[in-house]
Amino acid sequence: MIETIAQVALPVDEVLRIKKRRILPNDRKDRKKRISIVTGIHGDELEGQYVCFELSRRIEAQKECLKGIVDIYPAMNPLGIDSITRGIPAFDLDMNRIFPGNAEGNMTESLAANILKDISGSDVVLDIHASNIYLTEIPQIRISRLHKEKLVPLAERCNVDFIWVHEASTVLESTFAYSLNSTGTPCLVAEMGVGMRITKEYGDQLVEGIFNLMDSMGMWTGDTAASRKAIVSEDSDDVCFLNAAAGGLFIPDVKHWEKLQKGDRIGRIIDPLSGAVLQNVVSPVDGILFTIRDYPIVDEGSLIGRLLKKEVASV
Template identity: 25%
Template sequence: MLSEMDVVEENKDIIIGGQTVSPGEEKLVKISIDRLPTGTLIDIPVYVFNAKQPGPTILVQAGLHGDEINGIEIVRRMLAEKRFKVKKGAVIAVPILNIFGFIHFSRDVPDGKDVNRSFPGTKKGSMASRIAYHYVSEIMHQIDYGIDLHTGGGQRNNFPQIRYTAEDSQSGRLAEIFNAPMSFASKLIKGSFRNAAYRMQKPTVVFEAGESMRFDDFAITEGMQGILNVLKHLGMTSDNTSTSVDTRKTIHLNGRRWLRAPTAGMFIPEVVNGGEIKKGQEMGMITDTYAKHTKRIKAPFDGYVICINHQAVVNQGEALFHVGMP
């Protein structure tokens, strides 16, 4: 069972980028990664809040994909509001892991590789592989738990949801404590951060909310509250001040399916993201520009909408709705 009793017996120094953050210290440290062709050095900024009293070390990270800015804003707001000040244990907060992608408004790094498919990385590999390698070497071996903040890719809007690893009971418990509107087990993906964390026996959850390059205040608020819920449960802080999220319990989903476009055309959704659906309900339609042909998309089962594609013009086979079954 996940609790503050599951942690190390005494607090410890945290060493990142050759800098030591002792118990009772707060410090901004940096991990040197690479240089731009201009010679500009690129660092990953890492904020460390290390309490004097012993407790767990939790990593809160965002920007693994550079265009997923809701997670970046979650960390920024919590830093600005001093929500990471803890009385026990330590928080390692990384606002932007993929600096290169953020600079270029891109999911990937300049060589086209995905950092979240490059873990655990290699010291002399591609840019993405080197970022992953340094991150594992500098940070991951020092943490007890991880919260990885993400956003829907492209124009896909994820309703706030927490994903955990079915094979890791503590990951499932962490998701329950986070208490996002939706939660479900998700398969491990080769080369992903969560897969690397699982192999290192570091319980980790992934929070997905909103769509890339667009702020979603509801998604941001839900993410902040979830992190506060975890910190409070682990006894690291007494600050569980509400961020205006209601006190409902997470809806656990046991099955999921993507509904895809049966034909090309203009896509018009007719349901609300996060809303409940009934089997056979019309969820939206695809129509041609001449109003001659229309295809209706119907719900395959009773459940909930957890993602909507906001792309107005779609091709056959493109994902339109992600739906979950409780």
């Protein structure tokens, strides 16, 4: 069942519609719990599109195993997805900075308010994001320290490699996830892959996690694979940031999620004109590389990667 949850008029007799697909179990008595899968808040983050497709396909193939309501919202920012832009085109707005919105406000505020109204009350919400076009991220879930007691056990079911608990001071109150969590609807923020691309293996990994989460909620009776044991980081000092000391072309030497020792070379920043190596980017600590530069052109100060320190990675 496909429904329009919010719509506004656009110029030239067009209408912007935000839609969801609701998948209902065969037996009406099984409709007590609800999980909502949300993606496309940023139009240049496409990893969640595949997750929505694969989740729908697998549920339909074993519909008799469904014991709850699954709501799928694949395109929260359809104009952004159509134009492959992060924000809402023509408004120069990041949609993830306008929640909880205002039903009586302007177009974007009204959309945000209606979206939140429709999703609020879900037993769990999974808000799926990708990285930008510059960086590749391993499948991870990011959580505000304010809500870690409720959210970390849910995140551990999601088959991700890493759970990153952020300080409360770094969480913007105008985000979709903050607005839901602060009003009692548990919302996990998943991030994986790279902008403007689909990484199928990461999508399949997260889909398995969603089925595990549904199983733990009593919403799925079909077969599930065992979830990976995620590394949980709750200290900002656990993560080491790597930045470029010079502008040039970054050529990586290592792969994503690779264990490194202090002094190992991660890559080089080179100058194609002179043939010079401008910087050997080395690991400052023992740890695991969970973010790596995907777009090769860098400026001085550009983020090259993030390392999870060994003390945490070995837990």
